[in-house]
Structures are given as C-alpha cells and as structure tokens.
Amino acid sequence: MEKVQVSVMRYEPETDESPYYETFEIQPKKNMTVLDTLFLIVEDQDASLSFRCACRLGMCGTCGMMINGRGRLSCRTKVEALGSEIKVEPMRNFPVIKDIAVDMEPFFDSWQKVQPYFVPKEDTDEFSIIPHDDKARQVIDKNTDCITCGLCYQSCDVVSMRDGEFLGPAALTRAHNLIADERDGATHERLEKVTGSEGAFECHSFGACMEVCPKGINPMESIQKIKTKKLKKTLGLKI
Ligand code: SF4
Ligand code: FES
Numbered sequence: 001m002e003k004v005q006v007s008v009m010r011y012e013p014e015t016d017e018s019p020y021y022e023t024f025e026i027q028p029k030k031n032m033t034v035l036d037t038l039f040l041i042v043e044d045q046d047a048s049l050s051f052r053c054a055c056r057l058g059m060c061g062t063c064g065m066m067i068n069g070r071g072r073l074s075c076r077t078k079v080e081a082l083g084s085e086i087k088v089e090p091m092r093n094f095p096v097i098k099d100i101a102v103d104m105e106p107f108f109d110s111w112q113k114v115q116p117y118f119v120p121k122e123d124t125d126e127f128s129i130i131p132h133d134d135k136a137r138q139v140i141d142k143n144t145d146c147i148t149c150g151l152c153y154q155s156c157d158v159v160s161m162r163d164g165e166f167l168g169p170a171a172l173t174r175a176h177n178l179i180a181d182e183r184d185g186a187t188h189e190r191l192e193k194v195t196g197s198e199g200a201f202e203c204h205s206f207g208a209c210m211e212v213c214p215k216g217i218n219p220m221e222s223i224q225k226i227k228t229k230k231l232k233k234t235l236g237l238k239i
Contacts, residue, residue, distance in 0.1 A: 172223050
C-alpha cells in the first residue's frame, strides 16, 4: 500500500501559544484504522502524542476526533477509505487537554442536567418490563445504543454559537428516551428541564448530529418530539 501522510494537530495549552500541525509518514497495512496509525506514530516516531481511546471496537465512545474535517470514531475509520493524506484534529466544542485529547466535561455536564436516569413511578422491588414486541418499546429502543462519544455535540453549531449554553443533541436524546418511557415517574419534571433556555427550542435543526452519529441515532428527531410534547402540555393535551 502507498505511504500515508498523517497531519496531526499538536497543542499543549500550558506551553504552546497556539496549535500547530505536525506531519508523520506511515506505511499503512490492510484494514488499518486511523487509531492504529496514531499508535504507530507513538511507537515509532513520537511517544509524546496524546489521544483518547479504550475499547478499539466502536463500543466505549472515547476515540472521537476530527478526521479529514469530519467527526468520526478513529477506531472505526479505515485508512484506505481516506486517501494518502489524513488530517487529525481534536473534536470541536471541547477544551483541548493535549493534542487530540479533549476534556469531555461540557458534554457530561449537559448529560447530568437532564436527569439522565430512570425514576420509577412506584416504589417496588419488581422490574418494570415493557415486552420487546410492544410498540412503546420501539420508541425507547431506537436511541439506547448511544455510546456517549460526543461526536454529535462536537458537530453542533448551536453548541458552538451559544458557547456551550445548549444541552446538545445527546443529552436531549437521552431525555426524550426517558420522557417517552411510560414507566418513568419524572416525565413532567424532565420535560421542563429540557425546554428551558438551554433546551430543545434552541435547536436550529441543522442536522449535523444525525450525520456524524456512529450508531445511526437521529437526535434531531428526538429534539423535535420534545418540542411537540411541550406544546401539547402547554395546550393541556396528553403528552
Ligand atoms: S447520539 Fe450518537 S454521536 Fe451523539 S453521543 Fe450518542 S452515539 Fe455519539
Ligand atoms: S476506542 Fe472505543 S469506540 Fe473507539
């Protein structure tokens, strides 16, 4: 295979005045991923390069980054699909810790604000079950694959424009899943939380979130459903 030039954004906030790019030449192998190339750089050329990852299987959600201008999981992005020049940058909308490694705190702060956990309606020791073939199940199941990678958050122009004062696609999708769950006892409280000044009505429906999600989730659809539920509630209709 042809050699590949990997241009990586380098930045150490405490010592560098501004970010800069460093290019490494690597010899790719078949099925090699962008994450593999970063490990190769660390092993053979520069051990100080920093980035985040864990599972290397598309499951943990830690290896999100900008690859050739688009948010992707680096462990699921094959080098052969990108050509001979690859540009790797940290995710947008997050503070850089070092190089490609970002601080995920803004994302998980938003997550926390929507009360992201199930609140049972009744105090019981029994599991509350919705059968797998029930219609209600389909609404909930659709978005439970979220791996909290933050790629939708980094792609969201409203998060950028409002300097983080928007809950963002993933947190709102999580909230909608719980609001739509008939077993949940915090529906109304949660709906108020996600329709305030940082909530669903701030979404401009740009749609980048659904373009980048590696799990095929459509946060924009969930956000739209939150808006509809809030309008119904305001009109005194059943939500
Ligand atoms: S909704 Fe998709 S892009 Fe957003 S955090 Fe979850 S898995 Fe990642
Ligand atoms: S390393 Fe876990 S999703 Fe990529």
